[in-house]
Amino acid sequence: MSDFVTEVAGEDRHFVTALARGLSVLACFGPGRTSLANQDIAESCGLPRSTVSRLTHTLTRLGYLQHLPESGRYRLGTATIALSSAALGGLDVRAIARPALRAVAEAANASVGLGVRDGLSMRYVDCHRGPAAIALNLDTGSRISLARSAMGRAYVAVCPERERERIYEDLKALDPVAWPSLRAGLDRAVAEHREIGCCTSFGDWQETVCAIGVGFDPGGGLPMMSVNCGAPSVITDARFLMEVARPRLIAAVRSLDGVMGA
Known part of the structure; x- marks a missing residue:
């Protein structure tokens, strides 16, 4: 730091x-x-x-x-x-998103989080869990990696090009040795979001966690946001997330795109 x-x-x-x-x-x-x-x-x-x-x-x-x-x-x-109250109070999109994100969490038996960028991390501003007995130990306020998590990669995929370039510069300056690997993962995520509608992180953030993420622009002057859906690999795997959770997550996030500017 x-x-x-x-x-x-x-x-x-x-x-x-x-x-x-x-x-x-x-x-x-x-x-x-x-x-x-x-x-x-x-x-x-x-x-x-x-x-x-x-x-x-x-x-x-x-x-x-x-x-x-x-x-x-x-x-x-x-x-x-x-x-914190003032910041969260300005994110009315949380209340609008809750029914859709809760439905995804229950259908996928996974954790679904809504997040915003916080420097070189992502900060959870809302979180929902499916009925699984084992879940990710994350809640509102938690921070996760911007470069390695599905949520962070989805944010990078939808943020303005100029902001993405600055994120890349900051990540490179922070850890020049790790940067080539991080850059490859982020470039792949941008392509994934464009081609299949989501970004993936299968063991990249934590070895035992599988997750996908979708970014969106809520409108109304709010910053770009992203939603992830993930679980420990003992609960779900990459195939289930891609085949079952992905279409549900994409549909939920599409209903939020520009919602605050409507």
């Missing part, structure tokens, strides 16, 4: 590095990481612990973090609730 922020700051004179670092601290928290020590945050952000200490102190004073004296750790403060 630190190297990426430094690179962007060097290219953009309007970029506020201190603000970016503060936001990167908040982004460290999530499912399974509800409380963190300064050392945990420093390792995640790639920042010196002394810098992280000043950032967490400032964010605590502003209410974005809460300090836990008994453990010396931090968790998200109440000020973040207002931000």
Whole structure:
């Protein structure tokens, strides 16, 4: 994170590095990481612990973090609730999408998620699960890989060309060694979305997970979004997703394309 922020700051004179670092601290928290020590945050952000200490102190004073004296750790403060509520409240497409996405989840016996881009990740803004006893451990607020997940690949497939180019540049800068493999997967995903209506990720994000994804433009000034349908490979496989879930998912997403601009 630190190297990426430094690179962007060097290219953009309007970029506020201190603000970016503060936001990167908040982004460290999530499912399974509800409380963190300064050392945990420093390792995640790639920042010196002394810098992280000043950032967490400032964010605590502003209410974005809460300090836990008994453990010396931090968790998200109440000020973040207002931000998340305002952001999710503006995504009225969630309520419109729920009946269709829930039906896909039940028919496919899989997890179906609605997501938006969050930097070089995808962020779940809604999630539905089928009746399977074993499901993906993901829920609203979870983050997954942009480059390796079906949801992320579907987003890349439908986003504007200029945005896609910037995503490629950022991914290459973040990990030059992994970039050729990531680029091949993303280029294949763009072609898949155009040719078969969805992107695939069969063991690419997690070895034991099969998923497909479809991207769309909700309209109304909202950002591009994408929907995935997936499950552990012990529950479903690539063939089932492609033959049974894919037509249902494509039909559901088509009903959402431009819905907020109608």
